[in-house]
Structure formats: C-alpha cells, structure tokens
Amino acid sequence: MSQNVLSVEQLNAVYRTELYGIKREVKVINDISLTLKRDEVFGIAGESGSGKTTLIKLLSGTHRAPLTVLGGKVSYDFEDRDACTDVLNCSRADLDSIRWKNLSYVMQGSMNVLNPVRKIHKSFIDFAYRHMDIPDKDDFREAVVTYLAKLRLPAEILNSYPHELSGGMRQRVIIALATICNPDVIVADEPTTALDVVVQRETLNLIREIQGQQKNTVLLITHDMAVHANIADRIGIMYAGRLVEEGKTRDIFYNPSHPYTQHLIGSLPRIGDSSHKEGLKGNPPNLASPPTGCPFHPRCPRAKKECSERNPAMEMIGDEHRVACYYHGAK
Amino acid sequence: MSQVQLSVKNAVKEYRLGGLISGTTFRAVNEVNFELYTGKPEVFSIIGESGSGKTTLSRMILRLIKNDGGTIELDGKDLNRIKGRKGEMDFMSRVQPIFQNPFETFNPLSRVDRYLLDTAQHFFPDDPDPEKRVEEALEAVGLSLEEIGKRYPHELSGGQLQRTSIARAIIPKPEILIADEPVSMIDASLRMSIVNLFSSLKERFDTSIIYITHDLATAYYVSDRIAIMHRGIFVEQGPARGILENPRHPYTKLLVRAALDPSPDAEDFDYKPSRFEGEEFTAKGCLFADRCEEAGNECFHVLPCEVELEDRIIRCLKYNIK
Numbered sequence: 167m168s169q170n171v172l173s174v175e176q177l178n179a180v181y182r183t184e185l186y187g188i189k190r191e192v193k194v195i196n197d198i199s200l201t202l203k204r205d206e207v208f209g210i211a212g213e214s215g216s217g218k219t220t221l222i223k224l225l226s227g228t229h230r231a232p233l234t235v236l237g238g239k240v241s242y243d244f245e246d247r248d249a250c251t252d253v254l255n256c257s258r259a260d261l262d263s264i265r266w267k268n269l270s271y272v273m274q275g276s277m278n279v280l281n282p283v284r285k286i287h288k289s290f291i292d293f294a295y296r297h298m299d300i301p302d303k304d305d306f307r308e309a310v311v312t313y314l315a316k317l318r319l320p321a322e323i324l325n326s327y328p329h330e331l332s333g334g335m336r337q338r339v340i341i342a343l344a345t346i347c348n349p350d351v352i353v354a355d356e357p358t359t360a361l362d363v364v365v366q367r368e369t370l371n372l373i374r375e376i377q378g379q380q381k382n383t384v385l386l387i388t389h390d391m392a393v394h395a396n397i398a399d400r401i402g403i404m405y406a407g408r409l410v411e412e413g414k415t416r417d418i419f420y421n422p423s424h425p426y427t428q429h430l431i432g433s434l435p436r437i438g439d440s441s442h443k444e445g446l447k448g449n450p451p452n453l454a455s456p457p458t459g460c461p462f463h464p465r466c467p468r469a470k471k472e473c474s475e476r477n478p479a480m481e482m483i484g485d486e487h488r489v490a491c492y493y494h495g496a497k
Numbered sequence: 498m499s500q501v502q503l504s505v506k507n508a509v510k511e512y513r514l515g516g517l518i519s520g521t522t523f524r525a526v527n528e529v530n531f532e533l534y535t536g537k538p539e540v541f542s543i544i545g546e547s548g549s550g551k552t553t554l555s556r557m558i559l560r561l562i563k564n565d566g567g568t569i570e571l572d573g574k575d576l577n578r579i580k581g582r583k584g585e586m587d588f589m590s591r592v593q594p595i596f597q598n599p600f601e602t603f604n605p606l607s608r609v610d611r612y613l614l615d616t617a618q619h620f621f622p623d624d625p626d627p628e629k630r631v632e633e634a635l636e637a638v639g640l641s642l643e644e645i646g647k648r649y650p651h652e653l654s655g656g657q658l659q660r661t662s663i664a665r666a667i668i669p670k671p672e673i674l675i676a677d678e679p680v681s682m683i684d685a686s687l688r689m690s691i692v693n694l695f696s697s698l699k700e701r702f703d704t705s706i707i708y709i710t711h712d713l714a715t716a717y718y719v720s721d722r723i724a725i726m727h728r729g730i731f732v733e734q735g736p737a738r739g740i741l742e743n744p745r746h747p748y749t750k751l752l753v754r755a756a757l758d759p760s761p762d763a764e765d766f767d768y769k770p771s772r773f774e775g776e777e778f779t780a781k782g783c784l785f786a787d788r789c790e791e792a793g794n795e796c797f798h799v800l801p802c803e804v805e806l807e808d809r810i811i812r813c814l815k816y817n818i819k
C-alpha cells in the first residue's frame with residue numbers, strides 16, 4: 167500500500183453545451199494534478215465558480231453529461247484490494263459498491279442526501295446495511311445506535327424524518343452516515359455552511375474526532391477560511407478551474423505565494439479589526455473563453471507581459487508547497 | 498429627528514412541533530422588538546442559533562407569512578392591512594428579499610436574463626430600456642449579461658447564482674433589503690465585495706439592510722446594529738461593535754467564543770451540546786438556562802423581559818434583578 171490514497175493526474179474536463187446549434191465548452195477543470203495522503207485532512211478553497219464542486223463530481227465518478235472528461239486519470243488505492251480504483255471508468259454497479267464503504271461523499275447542499283420521505287433509520291439501511299456484514303436487522307440497528315451514541319446523537323432520531331431535525335442535527339446524521347462504514351476517503355462539500363458557529367464548532371470537532379480514530383482521508387471543500395485554518399493539514403487553492411497553490415495550512419496562511427491566495431488571506435475580516443477590506447477587483451474569468459496565459463493575469467497586481475502569453479505550471483517552492491506563478495517571490 | 502420606517506413590536510410566530518412532541522406549539526419568534534428609521538439607513542444584522550427564527554422573522558417582515566401576535570408596520574401602516582395589487586406592488590418595490598437558498602429563487606426553466614428583464618419590466622413598466630437597469634444591477638455584483646445572461650440557473654455556480662439574486666433584488670432600488678444568509682455560499686473575497694456593496698447601497702440610496710448571517714466577522718465589519726437571536730428571542734441588541742467586542746448575554750458570550758478565527762493557531766474550545774430538539778423551545782423560563790454557566794434557580798422558571806443596559810437591550814435575568 168502506498169502512502170497516497172488518491173492520485174489525480176492532469177485532469178481536464180469541460181461542460182459541453184449546445185444552444186441554438188452553437189456549441190460551447192466551459193473549460194471547468196484544467197490540468198489538475200493532486201495527491202491525497204492517508205490520514206490527512208485536505209482542504210480546498212477557491213473562487214466561487216472555480217470548479218470545486220465539479221472536481222469532486224469527477225473524483226467520486228458521479229459526473230454526467232454535459233460534464234465531459236477530456237483527459238487525465240483519477241485513481242484510488244483503497245485498503246480493500248478488490249474495490250474499483252479508476253472511478254472515471256468504473257461501472258455504475260462498481261461505483262455503488264464502493265460508495266460509503268471505501269469512498270463517502272457529501273455533496274454541496276447535502277441535506278438532500280437524506281430522503282425526505284424516509285425515516286433516518288431507513289436511510290441507514292439503504293446506505294450502510296449491505297456494507298456492514300451484520301445480517302440481522304435488529305443487531306444492525308443496535309450497531310447504528312451505538313455509533314450514534316459515540317457521536318452524541320440520541321437513538322430517537324432514527325425514528326424521525328429529516329425535516330424534523332435542525333440543520334445541525336441533520337448535518338451530524340449525515341456525518342454519521344458517511345463515516346459508519348469507516349471509509350478510506352470522505353469528501354465533503356461545504357458541510358458546515360448554514361450552521362451557527364456553535365454547531366459549526368461541534369460539527370468540526372466531530373469530524374476531527376472521527377478522523378483521529380479512523381485515520382481516514384478527508385477532502386473538505388469550503389469557502390470558510392476559518393474552517394480550513396481549524397481543521398486542514400494541507401490546503402489547495404483553486405482559481406479558474408486550476409489548482410494554483412497547494413501547501414501546508416500554516417504556509418497557506420502565513421506564507422501565501424500566489425497573488426490570488428495572498429488576496430484571499432489578506433481580505434479576511436476578523437472581530438476587532440475594523441480596517442477596510444476590498445474584494446478582488448475585476449470579474450471572475452469566463453470559463454467559456456478564459457484569458458490567455460495565466461488565467462489570473464487580468465486581475466493580478468504583479469502581472470507582466472509573459473503572464474498574458476504563457477500559463478505558469480505548478481512549481482515546488484518549499485516543503486510540500488507548490489504554486490503556479492512566475493513571480494511568486496514578489497510581494 | 499429620524500422617523501420610524503419599519504417597526505416590529507412584540508412580533509410572535511407560533512408553529513406546531515412536528516413528530517417528536519406532537520400537539521404542542523412553540524414560538525419560533527417570541528416577542529421580538531426593533532425599529533429601522535427613515536433618513537438613518539443602517540445595516541442591521543441578525544445573528545443567532547440555527548433554527549432560532551431568523552428566517553421566520555424575515556418572512557413576516559416580507560409579508561410571506563402572517564404574524565400570530567404583535568404588530569409589524571411600515572411607515573406606521575400595519576403590514577396586515579396592505580391590500581390590493583397596487584398596495585402589494587408598492588410594498589414590494591420598497592422591501593426586497595434575498596433568500597438563503599438561491600436555487601429556490603430561480604425558475605429552473607427560465608433563462609437568467611429573461612428573469613432579470615421581467616423583474617425590471619415588472620417594476621418599471623414604462624422604462625424603454627430595462628436592459629440598462631439589469632446591466633447596472635449585475636455590474637454592482639460583479640457580473641454581466643454577456644457572461645451569464647444566456648444561461649439557465651443550473652449552469653451557474655452557487656456563488657454566481659447568489660450574486661444574480663442580489664442583482665434582482667436591487668433592480669427596484671428598495672428602501673429595505675432583507676438578506677438572509679446572502680454570503681454563506683460565496684468565497685471570502687466576494688463576501689467582502691457583497692458586504693461592501695451593502696455599505697454603498699446604504700450610502701448611495703439610503704437603503705437599510707437587514708443582514709441575517711452566521712458569519713460574525715462580516716457582521717462585525719459591516720453592521721451598525723446587531724441583534725443576537727436564540728430560540729425565538731432577541732437576547733441582546735445594540736451597536737454591533739460594542740456587542741461583539743463586549744458581549745453581555747451568556748448566549749452571546751458563547752457565540753463569540755465559539756466563532757472560529759481564520760488562523761491556524763486559534764484556540765480550541767469546549768462546548769456543552771444543546772438539549773434534544775424541541776425540548777428547549779417548550780421549556781419554561783429562560784430557554785438558554787440549561788446551557789448557561791451563569792444561570793440561577795429562577796432562570797428555569799421566569800422568562801426574562803427586555804431591559805436597557807447602557808448601549809443595549811438585553812433579555813437576561815441577571816440584569817433584570819437589581
């Protein structure tokens with residue numbers, strides 16, 4: 167077993183749409199290479215519309231037309247040697263068999279993971295029963311109750327419908343569901359948005375606690391940089407469908423090198439700080455006709471001529487610290 | 498002197514508790530009071546627990562649901578007395594919503610430009626150039642018709658969709674904008690553009706903004722006044738910076754302590770998990786008592802009323818008893 171649980175190589179994908187006979191390609195994932203290690207929390211932040219949700223659709227094999235893969239590889243190294251690893255080319259049945267057991271994902275707006283007309287107990291049966299090797303239904307329920315109790319969730323919730331629970335409760339149920347089979351990789355897209363800060367803390371502590379026990383890999387997407395600061399070991403920053411910087415959490419916060427990352431970290435408001443903060447100037451790139459060269463150059467304070475001509479590749483600039491910028495040293 | 502524009506007095510909304518404890522009702526909004534003033538536009542933020550009634554309160558102010566008690570008035574006129582198409586149109590051009598979930602705001606079968614142009618034509622039927630109004634509104638949120646106009650809602654990212662819904666809301670140049678978690682789905686930099694946009698709408702058009710959010714840091718940054726909501730009650734309201742820098746209500750203290758700092762060296766924090774759903778809402782006395790570190794015996798029996806405490810209004814027995 168290698169140290170890495172997932173490797174993504176030069177992934178490229180587009181949304182291919184046709185409107186009134188005019189074909190359009192939205193270049194949504196561009197040359198992304200990335201590896202996730204065992205037992206780590208990897209955070210992804212980035213501009214709205216930069217392709218984060220799209221990326222995890224690809225990583226989970228749930229992409230459908232019009233999203234089209236142009237090239238690249240996504241391969242997992244699950245502990246279970248029989249599990250399918252090449253999710254871009256797995257059959258539907260294979261994907262179903264690894265979901266929850268090897269790879270759990272909770273998509274953006276995750277409330278809809280839970281079927282609104284089925285009691286929570288049924289959702290556990292639907293998703294986890296066949297992976298847990300506990301044939302007797304009563305024993306299975308017992309195991310679920312025990313697991314819920316570990317997460318400080320009362321057994322009563324199993325008899326509730328999703329809408330009867332608060333946002334925070336529902337979120338914890340989803341986390342319980344996503345982790346009960348002890349998967350190798352858990353992917354969560356904005357799992358704590360829309361929660362109050364107390365419940366958010368509770369939820370994050372829960373994710374940390376489970377991860378600490380199960381040693382799985384967590385891929386966490388959120389706009390909330392405070393969440394990344396609190397929970398991620400490493401962070402990747404996306405802009406215009408590219409990974410533009412990647413590094414240990416401390417490096418991203420204390421030594422950001424890509425001008426987009428620098429702006430992102432620099433514009434964070436804090437209680438007690440009343441200085442004026444600006445959003446990024448200019449418009450987000452149009453991925454149907456992205457700028458030439460580096461996609462950030464039209465908004466970049468340090469862009470030079472070559473930035474509009476050639477696109478910088480990711481370059482190693484420190485221990486586990488990579489950045490795609492010709493002038494990353496400049497401030 | 499500034500005149501009262503929006504007045505919320507003892508507003509109450511009751512709901513039946515579903516499933517868990519059936520048959521009982523609880524107050525999703527429990528005797529809430531606040532005012533906004535003409536000629537003194539403000540960003541008034543409401544922060545609070547998930548499920549504390551923020552959205553319910555905003556929906557009452559928007560006339561989407563009726564209050565079960567108290568009164569809500571716009572320029573002295575009870576919202577329940579607004580009648581007829583003309584009255585409703587007038588109200589809608591003055592008070593505009595931005596909803597929590599932009600996916601629900603849009604008709605999935607309708608193109609984005611159509612939707613925005615319809616809004617412009619709806620409010621300005623005699624304007625020969627509705628496109629200009631749409632373009633201006635989109636520009637204010639960092640988008641353009643060229644980029645997103647021809648798309649359908651599902652072809653936009655969450656953030657793009659939310660900015661589009663803000664653009665729609667500002668087309669009629671409303672006096673009051675009610676934004677329910679408008680930035681929770683967008684990136685940190687854009688959050689700042691949006692809250693700065695709120696400040697500029699306030700300054701340029703005298704628009705007051707009711708900003709509902711879980712993000713304490715942006716609320717601190719942009720708000721003039723703030724209200725902290727817990728289980729249907731405004732537990733503390735007053736100047737935003739004063740309250741967030743020096744919280745007095747025990748729930749506000751918990752909230753400020755729990756808020757994550759965007760720094761890898763932030764401290765850990767131990768929490769006391771909340772009671773099971775429904776129990777707190779129907780409990781007697783102060784609904785925060787069982788989680789409150791400062792609670793005395795009487796807190797479990799007496800619901801605190803509002804008292805003025807220096808710069809703020811607070812509902813906590815600690816300050817009720819002289």
Ligand SMILES: Nc1ncnc2c1ncn2[C@@H]1O[C@H](COP(=O)(O)OP(=O)(O)OP(=O)(O)O)[C@@H](O)[C@H]1O
Pocket residue numbers: 181183192194212213214215216217218219220221232274453651652653654655656657682683684
């Ligand atoms: N079905 C689709 N057809 C065409 N374009 C699409 C489609 N779905 C998404 N897009 C575009 O692809 C880009 C990436 O979208 P995605 O949802 O992956 O972004 P994101 O980084 O998750 O954004 P957010 O932070 O707002 O959730 C956006 O520009 C979006 O408009």
Ligand SMILES: Nc1ncnc2c1ncn2[C@@H]1O[C@H](COP(=O)(O)OP(=O)(O)OP(=O)(O)O)[C@@H](O)[C@H]1O
Pocket residue numbers: 333360362512513525545546547548549550551552553554
């Ligand atoms: N139509 C309804 N019927 C019954 N109960 C309802 C209804 N709408 C809301 N509630 C309940 O009223 C309470 C307040 O809900 P509301 O949506 O106003 O909270 P909120 O403060 O906006 O929460 P969040 O921060 O999660 O958005 C919750 O307990 C909710 O379950």
Ligand SMILES: [Mg+2]
Pocket residue numbers: 218219220274654655
């Ligand atoms: Mg997304």
Ligand SMILES: [Mg+2]
Pocket residue numbers: 551552553597677
């Ligand atoms: Mg709400």
